[in-house]
Amino acid sequence: MNHLAAISDLKPLGVLTPWQRETVESVPVADHHVFAQTRQSVRRYAPDAVEDNVLDRLFRAAVAAPSAHNRQPWRFVVVTEASPKQRIAEAMGAKLRADRLADGDTHGDVEADVARSRSRICEAPVLVFSFVTMEDMDAYPDAKRQAAEYQMSVQSTAMATQNLLVAAHAEGLGACIMCAPLFCSDAVTQVIGAPRNWTAQSLVTLGWPGIVRPPRERLPLSAVVWQLRSE
Numbered sequence: 001m002n003h004l005a006a007i008s009d010l011k012p013l014g015v016l017t018p019w020q021r022e023t024v025e026s027v028p029v030a031d032h033h034v035f036a037q038t039r040q041s042v043r044r045y046a047p048d049a050v051e052d053n054v055l056d057r058l059f060r061a062a063v064a065a066p067s068a069h070n071r072q073p074w075r076f077v078v079v080t081e082a083s084p085k086q087r088i089a090e091a092m093g094a095k096l097r098a099d100r101l102a103d104g105d106t107h108g109d110v111e112a113d114v115a116r117s118r119s120r121i122c123e124a125p126v127l128v129f130s131f132v133t134m135e136d137m138d139a140y141p142d143a144k145r146q147a148a149e150y151q152m153s154v155q156s157t158a159m160a161t162q163n164l165l166v167a168a169h170a171e172g173l174g175a176c177i178m179c180a181p182l183f184c185s186d187a188v189t190q191v192i193g194a195p196r197n198w199t200a201q202s203l204v205t206l207g208w209p210g211i212v213r214p215p216r217e218r219l220p221l222s223a224v225v226w227q228l229r230s231e
């Protein structure tokens with residue numbers, strides 16, 4: 001059965017813009033499911049560069065994500081050159097080292113962790129840092145609504161980042177999101193030279209796949225999805 005036909009039964013294609021209709025009709029719906037369900041984190045890459053036009057397509061997919069009030073609070077910084085990668089690895093490693101030593105971890109464990117972080121940053125052909133900015137978001141006088149507004153920006157940026165991961169997968173690239181920038185947001189913002197009102201969220205490493213590990217298991221749907229029924 002053609003899945004597209006089933007979807008157009010639910011939502012007439014007439015409500016789509018001509019551009020959207022052309023896009024939807026050109027890609028079988030089943031392909032979108034395949035992309036989404038076969039994406040997995042890839043952490044080791046071939047050394048080959050990723051062409052700019054491929055990166056451009058990834059960011060077009062990223063910014064097609066939904067965002068609260070359509071304010072698009074995401075910002076991205078791409079790094080492909082060796083020397084800025086090294087500076088970033090240094091800055092992030094210094095914060096990781098300081099935090100772990102303050103936790104009382106052994107010198108050997110800490111240095112091994114710093115070295116692992118450094119090699120993941122320096123050996124990935126492409127780094128994509130995501131940031132949140134509140135500059136176009138609503139401002140509230142009370143902390144609770146302000147926190148909700150901030151969370152909306154974080155959710156929006158995570159959605160854009162997921163779009164980027166799925167688009168990378170569609171291109172045949174490997175990618176992995178890492179949360180390390182959350183733990184050293186100031187260091188990342190400073191070393192990258194980003195505006196001070198951008199808050200670092202994540203780092204996506206990208207490249208043509210080197211080592212691909214078996215997919216990670218998922219919890220069964222019965223453990224994570226509930227349907228509320230009338231009594």
Ligand SMILES: Cc1cc2nc3c(=O)[nH]c(=O)nc-3n(C[C@H](O)[C@H](O)[C@H](O)COP(=O)(O)O)c2cc1C
Binds near residue numbers: 039040178
């Ligand atoms: C918010 C977030 C933070 C993550 N941080 C890291 C990380 O710091 N290092 C890492 O190797 N993977 C990280 N991951 C990737 C997860 O480990 C991975 O998505 C999970 O194990 C499921 O595997 P899969 O992506 O291959 O399906 C992160 C994923 C998310 C969503």
